[in-house]
Amino acid sequence: MISLASDRTSGSPPIGTVRVAVIVFPGTNCELDAAYALELAGAKPDLIWHRQAQLDDFDSVVLPGGFAHGDYLRTGAIARFSPIMGPVGEMAAAGKPVLGICNGFQILCEAGLLPGAFIANSGLSFICRFVEVEVASTSSALTHGTTAGQVIRLPLNSYQGNYVDPTLTGRVVLRYMDNPNGAQGGAAAVANEAGNVVGVMPHPERAIEANLGSEDGMILLRSFLGAGPIETGRTPVGAQPESTRSGG
Amino acid sequence: MKVRVEIVRRPEIADPQGVTVVRALRELGFGEVAEARFNRTIVLDLDGTDPLSARARVEEMCRRLLANPVIEDFDVQVIE
Amino acid sequence: MKVRVEIVRRPEIADPQGVTVVRALRELGFGEVAEARFNRTIVLDLDGTDPLSARARVEEMCRRLLANPVIEDFDVQVIE
Amino acid sequence: MNVDEDAVPSDEEGPNEEGPEQTVHRLLGLTDEEYGQILSTLGRDPRPAELAMYSVMWSEHCSYKSSRVHLRRFPTTAPWVVVGPGENAGVVDIGDGWLAALRIESHNHPSFVEPYQGAATGVGGILRDIFTMGARPIALWDSLRFGPLDQPRNRYLFKGVVAGIAGYGNAVGVPTVGGEVGFAEHYSANPLVNVMCLGLLRPEQLVLATAGPEGTMAVLLGAATGRDGIGGASVLASASFADESANKRPSVQVGDPFEEKKLIEACLELYERHLVVGVQDLGAAGLSCAVSEPAARAAMGMELDLDMVHVREPGMTAPELLMSESQERMMAFVHPDHLEEVLEVAERREIRASVVGKVIRGGQVRVLHGGELVAEVPAASLTDDAPRYERPLGEPGWMEDLWGNTVKFMAQPAIATSLLQMLAEPELASKAWVYEQYDHMLFLNTVVGPGHDATLLRIKGTNRGLALTTDGNGRMCYLDPRRGAGRLVFEAALNVAVVGAEPLAVVDNLNFGNPEKPEVMWQFLETVEGLAEACEALGIPVIGGNVSFYNETEGLDIYPTPVVGMLGLVENMPSPAPRLDRVEDGMDLWLFGPEWSINLAGSAFEKITFAHVGGRPSPPDPTMARAAIASARKLAGAGLPVIHDISTGGTAIAVAEMCIASEVGATVAYSDWRHLFCEDPHRFLVAATPEQGNTVQSIASDIGIPAARIGVFGGSEIAFDRRGVKAVLDLAVATTTWQNAIESRLS
């Protein structure tokens, strides 16, 4: 892992020029919201249909929320075979920032770009309300612009939000204050080892203006846009203690 | 040809539905219920006639799509 | 004692999930798949030792809670 | 057509000694007179497929045969109305280059048979009514009624319906941003599930359900057709076809939100690229309606080849194909030159498309199956010329007794105890258990969401907003249908006014019992009259709605339950908008509205604390209604933090709701305890800082509406003070009671 906090000052491009691919699968429904929020954050988002097979001109990619393929079989199960997922995997491997929100998070897990899987909320009902999450690790594309322990208010909106990770390799970067869905280790957001691939269950793109109930999502989106590519292999400043791992 | 796939969630992975149903059953007076686990079964109707190759193909389908190796095992039976 | 309940949506009732999975399997090169139907199975662990009464009780559970009589049939097997 | 599949008329007769052939039409719900009308239209015996078409098209819920003549009473025009009643949805101009499409529909009976799928397919149906118009559906509301939650069956129905709305609405990607839930014994065997949908569109995208000129292609889009829906076809099958499939007909339809989502995106692309002449959704009466209504509207005919329809199962008969209510299907009418592009869009969007027919000269609908002509009837005979009834009506004998049946209060009840008891009732308790299962934030428009008097949605890229609400009150309407209905319109209008909106248009959903009972027909007419009078008083049109009759089980009719959907326009979004949770310590509590009566007829107080429903509710007062609406709007514009309408539960409940939401207590002065629970209309509360006092008073006097400062916020108790004698309820207790009331009854 590496600390993106240091990268922000170094090589990463100014947000205004960041080209973000927002992937649209059949059944995706948060793509317009994600694009709206990213634009508000200063980036240049483009909606990309899942049949497209290259992402050459993009700096980073967002898999927005929704119900790709109706969540049939398993959430994210069918979407991971879409042609676009090849290039998404390549960007992940190249250290470029990759963010999955809600259903996008589930797709990243099914695709093996993040460890773990999702099952039904422990309460067995859909949950749509604001929740508070705490920054458990700042070394990820989503959280490097935050401070450890910082509390952030975001809307949760899912039925299969209950994260399980038998491998105990997922790094929790955001943790629920009151674990509303039973997620392992209270995981609200999980990153890969390098920190460039992040999945977040609550919706930062829904918390971008005061009159919508919170602006905290902007902190995370700006952080993500400011991340820039990550040269892997360096060791993190302030690497995460074991306890922040999802199994901890 | 009909092939039956049962997708079984690994015992160590939680099953909220099972937990909830046990509680509900006990409230209804079925106190003898100790545990309940929910699985998914998929009945596939396939063209072709060779049970052996059919089973092999369906196992392939399970590995690639139908089951999630992170939390699930699967069991395939040719039923007719 | 373990009892296995299979809950089957009546064949004439639509199964959108099955339709979508058939399309996905075909795209993955499993062109032989003609139909897929999703069912639920519930494995119950019961206190008690008499298979006959266990089966009767579980059938009662199905009627009262586990199955939706309007669109589903159920089948109960004592497995151990 | 209206997808509410109501119970079939109660006078329907079973087979008798005449044998099936003679009585088939009765088994299909057609009377002998209606059968006679078919014979004279065709000049011959109808073929089975033709009988199938007439039976569904002439059914109550498709033909409106008992209500059409009376719905004419509604005002339906205004300068801003673009499309009034008669199309799939009403459309109004909301300025800045936007149109709003609105429609409400019921799915009561299917939800009783199978709550999850019944409610889910109800959502699917209302969405199609909206995007059929060319609009993108952006929000849903649900108005629900169930029997008391102490009965297991009612809990099952309640949970199932809510899960169904969540399951479909969330997955299809349209937020459910508001609604209402009520409970009364009368709904135990007959729950009500009404859903309202709002869509936005640009004027050039408006599409109507017309078939277009000769040669236009009919393209069936979406899900495959299966043996879904009405059991009616089995009657025909058993009477006229081999019996083998007669028992294979599910009456439960399964919703597929994923298919609908793809259908929405595909249709919106077709509209954007102007590739269709017209579009008709398939609901009840499926293909029968989708070919005949657009043809009739275009004064043309239609040829339909059933062999081209993509089907879910083999061996379907012509009547089955014509009557099937399979969900997620749309009929697009396409000029031959655009066919290729339309098919390309369908392919790319991953939905199926079949060319099933074409528009022909002359008014005939011709249906082919297996290469044979199975039906040939005049399109208009199925739609415009369907039977109309002026059913007999009579004021129920029980009204006088009801009105005389009032409670004589010996002493003043314990106010705090009564209030706590009311807060614990699902009817008045927090509905968070319901709306937190709905995605109510998608699209980033929800500025004031569920849990308030009205939902306030912003329109991105403009300074405008839309405020919407649904309101119903079966108890009041039962005690006086006309007064009750009129009050609903005024209440809904006040609800949108408290977030700053000007009432613009109404849709209504009329849920009633058996129209063949003169008493029910009287209730219906009184209701229509009450709604019409109130709309006229406010100068707002009815732009659409729905009628659901035969809501009776074992002879017990539901309360007459009109549900009013109100659309209001905010030209300058208040920021921050008034919200219940913006009360602060030290603010004053103001009461706006006319002098109180002491009338508790139909109030939640009498129902909950005395198990009493009787007396006659106060009439609405159009002048006061207008003053209340105008002043509420002015206050919202002036930046008052909280403006809250007083309705079910009265002032006591309205104050408690403000205190609980804002986590601050209050002390309220009163003279007669009945004023605290009276539900008389046109009244609302305002929270204001002392500095805002002058603004509040000058707005009141400018408009000429009584306003009084009746209390102050602060502390940790809700206290009611009469000359120094206080009734006190601990805020923490009130809060937990109110928040847990529904969930505690479900577990």
Ligand SMILES: Nc1ncnc2c1ncn2[C@@H]1O[C@H](COP(=O)(O)OP(=O)(O)O)[C@@H](O)[C@H]1O
């Ligand atoms: N109670 C009502 N008030 C006003 N308009 C109504 C009412 N009931 C039905 N309508 C109108 O009659 C027309 C036909 O209704 P319906 O058959 O339910 O439409 P659809 O075919 O879209 O279901 C619709 O435009 C509807 O708005």
Ligand SMILES: [Mg+2]
């Ligand atoms: Mg319609």
